[in-house]
Amino acid sequence: MTEPGASPASGALKRxxxxxxxxVSRLTGVNPVTLRAWERRYGLIQPTRTDSGHRLYSLADVESVRSILAWIERGVSVSKVGKLLARSNAAKTPLTPVYQEVVAGEWSEWRxxxxxxxxxxxxxxxxxxxGQVFSSYPVHVVFADVLMPVWQELLLRQDEFGRGSEWVFFDSFLRARVLQRLQLARCGQQERVILAPLPGQGRELELLVAGLLLGSSEVAVSVLGLGQPLEELTLVCGKLQPQALVxxxxxxxxxxxxxxxSRLALGLDCPLAxxxxxxxxxGEDLDGTPVACLGxxxxxxxxxxxxxxxxxxxx
Known part of the structure; x- marks a missing residue:
């Protein structure tokens, strides 16, 4: 994506x-008063300042605002969002500043x-x-840094005229492709894990993508549908005999x-995560229980x- 002869550093600076x-308010729909409160009261974003004291936000700041908004839309209080963002950032591989800017710029272009x-x-x-994105990056980058951010943007704006059709189009496209990849990944695999949704929560694509990301060359993941009753999972696992239920x-x-x-874990013949x-x-609530947290x-x-x-x- 960088022009021939251009150094990574110069490409990053241009981007x-x-x-x-x-x-930022126009791009995200969050009013300036709220943006300032997220900065001052909760420390969720840290824009740079001009000599005259005006705030300037980077592309990374804009993405953080969108992440905060997505958490709040799911019902998480603002006071808890910082902890979640910190965990998410800590889970990512550390990059040098220049390389981080380069790859972030490339992901932005793909989006x-x-x-x-x-x-x-x-x-x-x-x-x-x-296809081009998949040929350029590993699967976790494709979804976490390119495809799902666009899907999330459209989800938050689907009530706007025209955006609803775009979101349905993109959601249907991704669900079909992820299902296909899950089916191919299961071929010939011996170790099997069942992935099930908590009842009444989430969207199908998020569940399917989680199944794709959890799987590996050693582990095949079978995904149960959104209507799966929680109380019947002991029966399902008894029939399918998985190595684990997630x-x-x-x-x-x-x-x-x-x-x-905890009650479900006691009734299963396989471990629960x-x-x-x-x-x-x-994570902290389940410490010391039979239930593992995978993040x-x-x-x-x-x-x-x-x-x-x-x-x-x-x-």
Whole structure:
């Protein structure tokens, strides 16, 4: 994506762009008063300042604002968002500043291409970009840094005229491709894990992507549908005999979820784990219980699942 002969540093500097608070408000839909409160009261974003004291926000700041907004839309209080963002950032591989700017710029360019294809409802164009992204990056980067951010943007704006059609188009496209990849990944695999949603929570694509990210060359993941009753999972696992059952949700946990999970774990013949952003919220609550927390970041979930199956992950 960088021009021939251009150094990574110069490419990063060209891509670096700073936005005033009004432009960030326009891009994200969050008013300036709220942006200032997130900075002063909670320390969620840290814009740079001009000599005259005006705030300037980077592309990374804009993405952070969108992440904060997505958490709040799911019902997480602002006071808890900082902890979740910190865990998410800590789970990512540290990069040098220049390289981080380079790859962030590349991901931004890919997201723009995805947006353009979706805006035109151009399935062949989207298929082409989709294939190019997969040929350039590992699967966790493709979804976490390119595809799902665009999906999330459209989800938050689907009530706007025209955006609803774009979101349905993109959601249907991704669900079909992820299902295909899950089916191919299961071929010939011996070790099997069942992934099930917590009832009434989440969207199908998030669940399917989690299944894709949890799987590996050693572990095949079978994904149960969104309507799967929690109380019948002991029956399902008794029939399928998986190596483990993983529950998934990206929503704030119910007050009694810890008790429900502990009770479920006692009735299973296989170990139980929790994945998704709910696992980040419940990590401390589940310490010392039979339920393991796998986290929500793709590489971390996969690594913890392998440790869990090998008996090396503390619960």
């Amino acid at each position: 670096e762009e700073l936005f005033p608070i009004r432009e 723009t291409q995805v947006r353009n294809a979706v805006s035109a409802l151009d399935e062949s164009g989207l298929e082409r970009v989709y 529950l998934f949700s990206n929503h704030p946990p119910a007050d009694d979820l810890g008790r429900q999970l 929790l994945a998704g952003e709910t696992a980040d919220l419940m 929500s970041e793709g590489r971390l979930m996969q690594r913890r699942l392998r440790q869990f199956l090998a008996g090396h992950l503390d619960t």
